Amino acid sequence: MSITYLEAIxxxxxxxxxxxxxxxxxxxxxxxxxxxAFKATKGLAxxxxxxxxxxxxxxxxxxxxxxxxxxxxxxxxxxMQFADFSSIALNQILNNxxxxxxxxNVPVPITVRLPSGGTKGSGPFHSQSMESIYxxxxxxxxxTPATVEDAxxxxxxxxxxxxxVVYCEHKYLYYHLKADKLPTEGLPTGKARIARxxxxxxxxxxxxxxxxxxxxxxxxxxxxxxxxxVDLRSVKPLDTDSVLASVARTGRLLxxxxxxxxxxxxxxxxxxxAAEGFHLLDAAPQRLNAKDTPIPYHxxxxxxxxxxxxxxxxxxxxxxxx
Amino acid sequence: xxxxxxRTAKSKTKKATPASLRETAVGRAAPPHERFVEAFRWxxxxxxxxxxxxxxxxxxxxxxxxxxxxxxxxxxxACGLFLxxxxxxxxxxxxxxxxxxxxxxxLDVTRTYLGSRLGPMRGRDGNIHRGHxxxxxxxxxxxxxxxxxxTAGALMAKRFKGEKNFVGLACIxxxxxxxxxxxxxxxxxxxxxxxxxxxATNNHYAYSTPNDREFACHDLVDRAIGYxxxxxxxxxxDLGACLDVIAxxxxxxxxxxxxxxxxxxxxxxxxxxxxxxASYVTQEMKRQPFARDCLKVAEQMIIDLKLVDPETLAxxxxxxxxxxxxxxAAAQKEPTxxxxxxxxxxxxxxxxxDFVE
Numbered sequence: 001m002s003i004t005y006l007e008a009i010x011x012x013x014x015x016x017x018x019x020x021x022x023x024x025x026x027x028x029x030x031x032x033x034x035x036x037a038f039k040a041t042k043g044l045a046x047x048x049x050x051x052x053x054x055x056x057x058x059x060x061x062x063x064x065x066x067x068x069x070x071x072x073x074x075x076x077x078x079x080m081q082f083a084d085f086s087s088i089a090l091n092q093i094l095n096n097x098x099x100x101x102x103x104x105n106v107p108v109p110i111t112v113r114l115p116s117g118g119t120k121g122s123g124p125f126h127s128q129s130m131e132s133i134y135x136x137x138x139x140x141x142x143x144t145p146a147t148v149e150d151a152x153x154x155x156x157x158x159x160x161x162x163x164x165v166v167y168c169e170h171k172y173l174y175y176h177l178k179a180d181k182l183p184t185e186g187l188p189t190g191k192a193r194i195a196r197x198x199x200x201x202x203x204x205x206x207x208x209x210x211x212x213x214x215x216x217x218x219x220x221x222x223x224x225x226x227x228x229x230v231d232l233r234s235v236k237p238l239d240t241d242s243v244l245a246s247v248a249r250t251g252r253l254l255x256x257x258x259x260x261x262x263x264x265x266x267x268x269x270x271x272x273x274a275a276e277g278f279h280l281l282d283a284a285p286q287r288l289n290a291k292d293t294p295i296p297y298h299x300x301x302x303x304x305x306x307x308x309x310x311x312x313x314x315x316x317x318x319x320x321x322x
Numbered sequence: 323x324x325x326x327x328x329r330t331a332k333s334k335t336k337k338a339t340p341a342s343l344r345e346t347a348v349g350r351a352a353p354p355h356e357r358f359v360e361a362f363r364w365x366x367x368x369x370x371x372x373x374x375x376x377x378x379x380x381x382x383x384x385x386x387x388x389x390x391x392x393x394x395x396x397x398x399x400a401c402g403l404f405l406x407x408x409x410x411x412x413x414x415x416x417x418x419x420x421x422x423x424x425x426x427x428x429l430d431v432t433r434t435y436l437g438s439r440l441g442p443m444r445g446r447d448g449n450i451h452r453g454h455x456x457x458x459x460x461x462x463x464x465x466x467x468x469x470x471x472x473t474a475g476a477l478m479a480k481r482f483k484g485e486k487n488f489v490g491l492a493c494i495x496x497x498x499x500x501x502x503x504x505x506x507x508x509x510x511x512x513x514x515x516x517x518x519x520x521x522a523t524n525n526h527y528a529y530s531t532p533n534d535r536e537f538a539c540h541d542l543v544d545r546a547i548g549y550x551x552x553x554x555x556x557x558x559x560d561l562g563a564c565l566d567v568i569a570x571x572x573x574x575x576x577x578x579x580x581x582x583x584x585x586x587x588x589x590x591x592x593x594x595x596x597x598x599x600a601s602y603v604t605q606e607m608k609r610q611p612f613a614r615d616c617l618k619v620a621e622q623m624i625i626d627l628k629l630v631d632p633e634t635l636a637x638x639x640x641x642x643x644x645x646x647x648x649x650x651a652a653a654q655k656e657p658t659x660x661x662x663x664x665x666x667x668x669x670x671x672x673x674x675x676d677f678v679e
Contacts, residue, residue: 024482056513061471061506065514068410068475071455074482076475091465091503096472098668099463103447106455107670138668163669190674237676 001181006174008152008182009040009113013077016159017048020075023159024051026066027079027113037081038115038174059088066110067097075159076110083114083168084128097164098139107162111155116168117208117258118290118306123297129207129257129290132264134166135236141165142236143189146210148179150233153186161189170208177211192239194246198228201252201320203312204243204269206232209256215309216316225320235265243269244277251282252319256307261289283322288315351627354562359629361403361423361565362620363638365395368419369617370642371428374650375435379596384435386448391416393591396561396616397523399423400568401491410476410490412460412469415450416523416590417493426459428645432653445659466498470507470520477516489576491519496585497528499545500536508583512550517575519582520551521568523558525590526612530602543585551583558586559612561620589613 003011016023025031025041031054035042045052055062059080066076080086086093093112101107118127135142141163145151151169158165187193195210196217203213210231217227230246232239247253253273255266266287273285288307296302353359372390379388391398394416402423405411411424418431433441434452443452443461453461460476462469473492480488498504499522511518528536539545546553552574556567564586571582589612593600607613624630630638667675 022482056506056509058471058506058510060468060503061474061510064468064471064503064507065475065478065510068460068472068477069479069482070475071460071472072476072479072483074479091468092471095463095465096468100455100461101670102668103443103451104453104455104461105444141669141671141674161671161674163671163674188673190676237674 002178003148003182004175005148005151005169005177006038006040008148008179009155009169010042010044011182012152012155013041014044014047016077016156017044017051020159022073022075023077024053024069024074025077025079026053026055026062028055028057028081030054030079036079038171040079040113040115059085060092063089063092063110063112064096066112067092067100067108070108070110071106077159078110078112080112080114082126083116083130084125086112086114086130090133093134093140093164093166094137098137100139101163102139108164109159109162111158111165111167113155114166114168115171117170117172118295118302119171120299120302121297122295122302124294127295127302129168129259131166131168131207131235132257132259135265135268136263139164140236141189141234142168143234144168144206145233146170146173146207146231148177149183149186152182154189154233157186157189168207172208173211187233189234190237190239192233192242193231194228194242195231196227196229198226199250200225200227201254201316202228202230202243202246202250203254203256203316204230204232204246205256206235206265207258209258209307212307212309212312213256216312219309219313220316227316232265238265238268238272240272240276243273244280247273247277248280251280252322253281253285254312254316254319255285255287256312257287257289258306259289261292264289283319286315286319288312351629353627353629354623355565355569357403357565358562358620359624361396361399361561362624364399364403364423365419365561365617365620366638367422367642367645368395368398370639371431371646372418374646376596378435378650385437387595387597388435389415389450389595390592391418393588393615394523394525394558395419396564396620397521397558397568397586397588398493399561400564401493401521403565404569404572405489405491408458408485409488410458410460410473412462412473412490412492414462414469414493414495414498416495416525420493421459424459425457426454428649429652430454432649433656436650436653437658438653438656439659440656441653465503467494467501467504467507470494470504471510474507474511474514474516474518477518478514481516487576489517489519489572491521491572494520494522495528496522496524496526496533496536496542497531499542500528508549508551511581516581517578519568519571519575519584521571521584521586523586523588525588526607527590527594527603529594529598541585543583546583549581549583551581552579553583553585555585555587557612558588559614559616559619561616561623587612588616591615
């Protein structure tokens with residue numbers, strides 16, 4: 001048997017609906033026989049009648065409704081059709097869900113699933129990675145699973161957490177990534193994973209970029225370099241200790257993220273390592289992000305806009321020479 | 323398809339009903355509504371409290387802003403009065419009367435305004451941005467319209483849990499009615515057919531902007547049909563009308579009718595906040611029928627109908643002042659929050675705090 005990243009997300013939701021009567025799924029086209037724009041809820045409406053509900057195209061109200069339901073003891077899972085459209089719900093996520101526990105002492109356990117990141121031909125409005133925006137605001141947990149196993153266990157954990165969770169699932173990984181079976185447990189949220197051990201340079205990354213980084217590590221291994229790859233798993237909380245420990249082993253740091261270059265998760269990692277692990281570094285820490293333009297439609301442009309294995313390899317080689 | 327109806331409150335005619343027709347056996351007239359006098363007392367408490375808050379603000383004892391509901395107490399009190407403790411109430415900035423009628427202790431108000439560490443918001447949020455979500459009084463955010471869908475979601479949860487006979491009431495102004503969030507919230511509430519009442523108070527100004535720059539429809543209540551709500555309009559200066567119409571809306575929502583929209587017309591008898599002298603309110607506007615002071619109108623009716631004798635009225639006033647003074651004095655004695663002792667943690671799951679030195 002083999003299971004894809006997308007199927008793992010669907011299976012996790014089925015398990016959650018089965019095990020916890022407080023759970024319901026709320027989003028555009030998630031219900032009926034359709035099962036979502038990407039089929040992440042396929043079959044669930046039939047198996048769990050009345051608990052997998054189609055909504056109007058009203059991202060603000062979808063999240064607002066989930067917040068109200070969560071205050072009253074439910075565990076709603078919101079599916080945004082695309083991460084990009086969660087911009088319409090920013091107010092509810094950032095200002096309502098994110099502030100609520102701090103203001104009132106009552107946490108808001110919502111999980112907002114964001115089908116994130118670029119795929120060929122998707123263009124400026126169906127390709128965005130929003131994790132850095134959500135991580136910037138207080139009161140939210142931001143998950144960025146990069147493996148089938150994490151997609152499964154982290155979604156289950158997201159719903160169990162009493163605070164609002166933004167769960168960034170990568171669309172490129174939906175079909176490209178397969179595992180033999182689903183795990184019964186995973187690493188806890190907030191704990192990074194060493195995806196590949198090495199001693200010459202650390203690449204810190206998350207989500208789809210993990211696989212680009214691993215490809216580069218494989219390629220450079222043939223040239224005699226041992227690249228360590230750290231999969232953050234969640235960008236907030238950010239496992240600074242694991243990153244520093246890796247940099248202590250390698251002395252060199254490259255951070256790779258798919259979102260836009262100004263600020264964001266990669267900048268945060270570099271800032272933390274510079275502040276807390278400056279003495280560990282043998283060269284200036286580097287980062288690589290997408291270009292500072294809207295995400296292009298044409299595959300030729302799109303593949304050059306995002307950090308790809310070729311660009312990561314170039315940047316890694318340059319840093320190894322420092 | 324939803325059955326939607328749109329009516330104008332009949333109660334407008336009710337205030338013209340001669341008192342003599344409502345005489346009771348004991349020689350006193352029947353009130354325009356059975357809870358008229360009780361509602362008036364909450365209005366009186368709210369007005370007295372807010373006048374006191376204004377003087378504290380002017381004296382420099384309140385940091386931030388003071389936002390009062392002067393002129394809107396009749397609508398507001400009706401919003402809180404007909405809800406049970408298990409119902410959901412989402413008040414907005416001018417709803418002191420409704421909050422009190424719903425059960426908010428005076429101490430919550432004074433603690434929040436005066437920044438006590440012991441209040442519901444513990445100095446983390448101030449003035450009207452307060453609530454008790456566990457007691458079903460939602461804590462508004464400043465982004466208008468956002469609480470409509472939140473209220474709808476709370477009602478969905480109650481339905482999921484199998485509760486019965488519950489209702490939710492969300493307050494909004496004509497300003498907030500123009501936000502995208504409000505439109506989305508109204509639509510989703512109707513799609514979900516939750517027992518929701520939305521009470522919109524048109525106080526004729528969004529901060530300084532008059533109605534003609536806020537919306538272009540003939541009457542805001544006309545939107546009810548578009549949303550799939552039942553719509554009612556009323557004179558918000560007439561307490562009897564407010565009680566009749568809002569009680570009716572709450573009753574219908576509770577009974578499973580479609581969501582209810584009530585649009586009340588008043589004039590805001592204050593600035594947007596106390597920092598605002600409201601010099602933009604025209605003389606012509608102040609002469610409009612909806613510019614009457616609802617508290618004075620209600621009090622006059624109490625006197626005219628001899629519902630309460632003047633001595634009792636005076637005693638109530640005194641009692642309100644005493645209660646308020648006590649709540650202010652108590653809050654003033656309490657500790658204020660301190661930056662170096664604050665628990666700077668925005669998550670309830672402490673293991674997941676992202677700590678940066």
